[in-house]
Amino acid sequence: MSKGNILLIEDDLTYSKIIKTFLEKHGFNITSTTKISDAYALIEKEKFNLVITDYRLPDGTGMEVLENIIAKNAEIRVILITNYSDIRTAVKSMKLGAFEYITKPVNPDELLATVQEALKAKPKPKETPKISDPVAPKPKSSIYVIGRSPSAVQLEQYISLVAPTEMSVMVLGESGTGKEFVSKRIHEKSKRSSGPFVAIDCGALSKELAGSELFGHVKGAFTGALENKTGSFELANNGTIFLDEIGNLSYEVQIKLLRAIQERKIKKIGGNKDIPVDVRIIVATNEDLSELAKKGEFREDLFHRLNEFSLKATPLRERVEDLFHYADIFLTDANKNLEKDVTGFSEEVKEIFKNYGWPGNLRELKNIIKRAVLLTGEGDIQKEALPVDLMLPQNSSSQTNGSKDLKSSFEEQEKAMIIKTLNEVKHNKSKAAKILNIDRKTLYNKLEKYGID
The missing domain is CATH 3.40.50.300 (P-loop containing nucleotide triphosphate hydrolases)
Structure with missing residues (x-):
């Protein structure tokens, strides 16, 4: 008996096959496609509980899929798969209504736990307030933690x-x-x-x-x-x-x-x-x-x-004193939610955390700790439980301390991303602009700026 119907949108066929096979072995019914247009047609015909979508796709982005589903099929949960270069986009996707985002390379245990959690969660359809509504519901007290910096x-x-x-x-x-x-x-x-x-x-x-x-x-x-x-x-x-x-x-x-x-x-x-x-x-x-x-x-x-x-609200990289204050809170929450018994962070992990730039700020810290708790189970979190991107030199906090360094680092990554995308679409600039989620004029300006032929 199927545990749930899942639509997978992934244009890397090898990657798609691996994810599909893995989830089917765990009892899920998987339908896969490589294009957004085909995904929309499938959603019209079939009932899906969950959509797992890559961020960069041949005819658009996973963010477009998310926005479309929120507008038309709010009962469907969405998990976004991203590279670490798209971390800010991933954070934004959570604000727009994505259930969760996971990063490549996808860890099987993390994927399975996230899928199971998404299918357990009650759907939150978008409700249109009626004119008879007297007032909006009063909010519950937010969990606000005062930092120490x-x-x-x-x-x-x-x-x-x-x-x-x-x-x-x-x-x-x-x-x-x-x-x-x-x-x-x-x-x-x-x-x-x-x-x-x-x-x-x-x-x-x-x-x-x-x-x-x-x-x-x-x-x-x-x-x-x-x-x-x-x-x-x-x-x-x-x-x-x-x-x-x-x-x-x-x-x-x-x-x-x-x-x-x-x-x-x-x-x-x-x-x-x-x-x-x-x-x-x-x-x-x-x-x-x-x-x-x-x-x-x-x-x-x-x-x-x-x-x-x-x-x-100061970015996390500029208040190191708060880093482990929040990390300990997120560790406690993750242990409770995942029913694990992780006791803390190894000295090596602490050093990696201190040197990382945290472009996604508190949301990114929370997700990385949740993933690490899942992979660790008990004892201290070790380096092996962290995404490899945290150890890359271009992601260190030293690259984000000065505006000049930050701009330089960003421009290098942006140039590399544009070149990679152009190669993938055989220099079709219209397709490249669509994949990069910018208009053609902006793309041409960037090509001139970076001296890309």
Whole structure:
């Protein structure tokens, strides 16, 4: 009897066969394909519990597969397979709704445990709030751990200072640094803590639907608007709304957002009635919004409204004092979840952790420890339980300490990735741009920049 129907999207036929054979031996029913277009056709015809997809595919990326499934088949879980060069993308995939990501080379035990965990997890379909919803559900208290580094201590002091006020807050920081946790912490220490906390990832909103998600719409406002919808601002009334990746909002939605802040009123898409809202706004970004405002790509008046007080979530590589503080917490969690008895980290592993650059920050640290606990079982984690990429010189923290070194390292990796992709598609620039998830103009600019023929 099959333990679950799994769709595998992998264009490396040897790799695909190995994964397929391994999972079938453990009782899973596997359907494999090499292209995204074929995968979509299969999903229309058959019922799948899980999709395992490589990130780089001939006709697109695993991120596109994830976004499509979230929009149309939210009951299907998605596991993304990535290389370590795509670690930031992997972190973003978790924010968008991926169940988990695993890195190549895939460890069989890790793959099996992740698949079993994904199929056990209850699906979380996307629900459209009804207009009758009085308020959004109140959040459970977030598990927030205060770091020990000077920057973490200062961050907590700033949170305590700004939380009781009504000031709009901008949280700055790289992906994976815990910006949403910081925002929840502000909410929980504020006078609005008994009200709702509503988090929206603006990077996951399409330009067409962003206005509807934020402000709601009335039935018949546009094609597909089959019923009234309550927007996030109305759901967050008397509480806090958290807008992540705020820089992704279109200029038109920025205007509506500015009006909501200034007048404390919103208007549904297609509606003619003003709805009063009492909402505190916290936004997060890993972009330089002040620079975007100067270029005219982000409204300057909106930027100043949102930036009444700013906080920075420091990247993990810049606060070594917190590294093992969080590592111990993640180790305890992994032991509990995987029912293992791992006692700690070998001295060699500690040294590797100290020298690694942690581009995926806390999310990456958590995943690596979870994987290592699974492979170790008991005793201390040894070097052999870590992904080999952690030991590569280009991934060391010394490569990320200075902006010049970071830029140089990034450009070398980017150039190598472009050359590799061009060779794979026999220099078809349209295909290369699609695989690299950039437009043709950007690709041509990079070819010129790096002197690639």
